[in-house]
Amino acid sequence: MLLPDAVAALSALAHGHRLTVFRLLVRAGADGLPAGEIAREVGVLPNTLSTHLTILGHAGLIQSRREGRSVIYSADYDGMRGLLGFLVSDCCAGRPEICAPLMGLAACCEVDAK
């Protein structure tokens, strides 16, 4: 991931509603959620939400697929990993002790964790 892509992804998440939507989709998993339900859940007008979803999509953080008259949105875990990887890249600069505290983040996947 290049810096402009990272800026786009960070800008996409740098908004209360969009960040809420993204986290909602991250938790929803691969099944995703229809746009209407997201709008209801987050409490934002459908047209406004649509622009937010477009921004998140362009940033590579979410995907969409059509199912009947609904459009289902789901998190793009590859994009998410790309952003996180960019943020921690070169954090060590030869000093493992510096970013050692960052280890353990992935432990969120452990059973019983959190």
Place this chain on the structure above:
Amino acid sequence: MLLPDAVAALSALAHGHRLTVFRLLVRAGADGLPAGEIAREVGVLPNTLSTHLTILGHAGLIQSRREGRSVIYSADYDGMRGLLGFLVSDCCAGRPEICAPLMGLAACCEVDAK
């Protein structure tokens, strides 16, 4: 970390110059860098950089200390970890296979890595 704090941190990083500055400081380690050198390195006017540094500081991503007539800025690794932790929190939702690909990010600290 609460959502408003995460939005503040993401907004702080959602800017080309600020993201560049942050990465520079992350690599610089605990020693940090004086404001003037950062300005030269990034290629931005001192007064403009100052506002950027203030924003990053308020977001809890960098710290500053005075040394003589210089002000030394350095990355706040705690704040950084807080943001990353927030982004991956609850990503599993009981489905370890979903965010399993996120594991290995912390491998940046491994010797020989990157």
Place this chain on the structure above:
DNA sequence: TCGATAATTCGACTATCGCCGAAATGTCGA
């Protein structure tokens, strides 16, 4: 084919962000 539902696109308005020049503040050496 028609009406209803779901979602998006368009146009316009307001608020906020980012930048710069100029001035002010803080610190040190002579």
Place this chain on the structure above:
DNA sequence: TCGACATTTCGGCGATAGTCGAATTATCGA
């Protein structure tokens, strides 16, 4: 104490982001 250096603060300007109402597109059931 004074002048020089490093950084910050302040003012105003142009550009961009966010929101909304209204209109448009897409899909389904009858």
